[in-house]
Amino acid sequence: MTPEQLHPPAERPSPAGPRPPSELSSELPFADGSADRSSKLTALIRAEIEASPERRITFARFMERALYEPALGYYSQATDRPTDAGDFLTAPETHAIFGWTIARRFESMWAELGCPRPFGLIEYGAGSGTLALSILEGLRRHGSTELLQAIRYEPIESNPNRMHDLRDGFEKAGLAGLLATTGSPSNRPVPVTGIILANEFLDALPVHRIVVRGGKLLELFVAWRDGFVEVTAEPSTPDLARRLADDGIVPGELAEGQVAEICLGLAPWLDDVAGRLARGFVISIDYGYPAAELYGPRHRAGTLLGYRRHRVQDDPFAEIGLTDLTAHVDFTAVQILGERRGLRSVALTTQADFLVETGLESELQALQASPETTAEDYLRARSGIVRMLDPRHMGRFRVLTLAR
Numbered sequence: 001m002t003p004e005q006l007h008p009p010a011e012r013p014s015p016a017g018p019r020p021p022s023e024l025s026s027e028l029p030f031a032d033g034s035a036d037r038s039s040k041l042t043a044l045i046r047a048e049i050e051a052s053p054e055r056r057i058t059f060a061r062f063m064e065r066a067l068y069e070p071a072l073g074y075y076s077q078a079t080d081r082p083t084d085a086g087d088f089l090t091a092p093e094t095h096a097i098f099g100w101t102i103a104r105r106f107e108s109m110w111a112e113l114g115c116p117r118p119f120g121l122i123e124y125g126a127g128s129g130t131l132a133l134s135i136l137e138g139l140r141r142h143g144s145t146e147l148l149q150a151i152r153y154e155p156i157e158s159n160p161n162r163m164h165d166l167r168d169g170f171e172k173a174g175l176a177g178l179l180a181t182t183g184s185p186s187n188r189p190v191p192v193t194g195i196i197l198a199n200e201f202l203d204a205l206p207v208h209r210i211v212v213r214g215g216k217l218l219e220l221f222v223a224w225r226d227g228f229v230e231v232t233a234e235p236s237t238p239d240l241a242r243r244l245a246d247d248g249i250v251p252g253e254l255a256e257g258q259v260a261e262i263c264l265g266l267a268p269w270l271d272d273v274a275g276r277l278a279r280g281f282v283i284s285i286d287y288g289y290p291a292a293e294l295y296g297p298r299h300r301a302g303t304l305l306g307y308r309r310h311r312v313q314d315d316p317f318a319e320i321g322l323t324d325l326t327a328h329v330d331f332t333a334v335q336i337l338g339e340r341r342g343l344r345s346v347a348l349t350t351q352a353d354f355l356v357e358t359g360l361e362s363e364l365q366a367l368q369a370s371p372e373t374t375a376e377d378y379l380r381a382r383s384g385i386v387r388m389l390d391p392r393h394m395g396r397f398r399v400l401t402l403a404r
């Protein structure tokens with residue numbers, strides 16, 4: 001089965017295309033107090049800008065507060081956002097067949113490692129546990145009872161509301177016994193033998209924004225002039241130019257006026273990953289490209305986007321705290337930084353190829369063959385697959401596997 005064989009529809013994250021923020025705002029009722037939360041967050045960020053010596057902050061700092069400010073940031077909300085009723089849909093939320101297929105990869109990795117017990121599964125950005133539960137369900141469907149019993153699952157999730165949902169979901173599924181710890185990032189984790197997983201996690205890490213002006217690398221900062229605006233100045237840190245050099249992007253390769261994002265949070269994340277994994281694999285699935293493509297001619301305006309109620313929001317300053325902000329992942333940087341920490345790069349492929357190679361088709365056939373499957377169940381799975389494989393959307397996500 002290939003993405004083409006499934007004839008995916010022309011699905012886009014934003015079916016109607018981007019619309020001006022003013023148009024979007026005027027139709028939102030804000031009956032839930034979200035406008036109030038957004039203005040409080042705006043006031044906090046504005047105060048930080050006005051208190052700073054140069055009256056500006058980096059975009060990374062702005063994004064950090066917009067996404068993670070306690071009680072006000074996008075990822076502090078009580079409601080679950082990667083849902084049909086939320087702002088965007090991730091692959092595991094589209095259909096459980098995504099997790100069932102990943103369970104097959106887990107089975108082969110466990111065998112390759114000599115079937116260790118216990119077998120750690122650490123998931124960054126676990127959300128409400130949808131992906132983990134579908135992977136465990138996949139193991140059960142495949143009769144991989146020994147592996148299922150060996151798994152110790154440790155979710156790493158910054159939103160306490162999601163952790164609460166996750167624990168509830170595990171209780172309801174009768175799998176609470178597999179939960180390893182509280183899930184809070186710990187200073188001294190005990191390294192595990194197992195798999196570290198991150199689905200649509202890295203694209204949420206704050207990014208710096210750079211621009212080329214007069215052949216020079218400059219940085220885009222956030223200032224306040226009756227609203228948030230971008231201002232250009234010398235880079236806040238030499239790490240930005242250093243990252244591009246490490247990626248093999250030579251001076252002069254970026255076009256005049258080109259804007260790009262750089263995530264300096266990748267290095268601390270890989271420090272944390274390397275500290276948690278004694279032996280095993282890291283699987284990271286996300287929007288992203290190798291550096292040559294990410295910083296190439298197709299992305300001259302960068303890849304920063306907002307998502308709000310399944311629509312693309314071009315303006316990163318609109319509806320702050322209510323809009324998901326994301327930038328594509330630089331997978332070359334993840335590979336290089338991983339190698340420096342003893343994590344060997346094994347494969348970088350598209351999500352479509354990864355799922356097809358791992359046995360998505362067999363999962364669909366097994367579902368079809370089951371006497372319990374209704375026509376509706378089958379069609380739901382099939383339409384989920386179309387979305388996961390669509391080469392213009394989720395199918396072009398990258399899957400990076402590292403090993404130690």
Ligand SMILES: C[S@@+](CC[C@H](N)C(=O)[O-])C[C@H]1O[C@@H](n2cnc3c(N)ncnc32)[C@H](O)[C@@H]1O
Pocket residue numbers: 075082090091092093124125126127128130131156157158159162198199200201204205
């Ligand atoms: C886009 S959602 C993806 C959720 C899930 N992995 C999925 O695929 O459906 C990103 C999740 O990562 C969490 N998150 C973002 N940054 C985080 C961080 N620095 N540490 C832990 N969790 C984080 C968010 O709260 C959110 O639940």
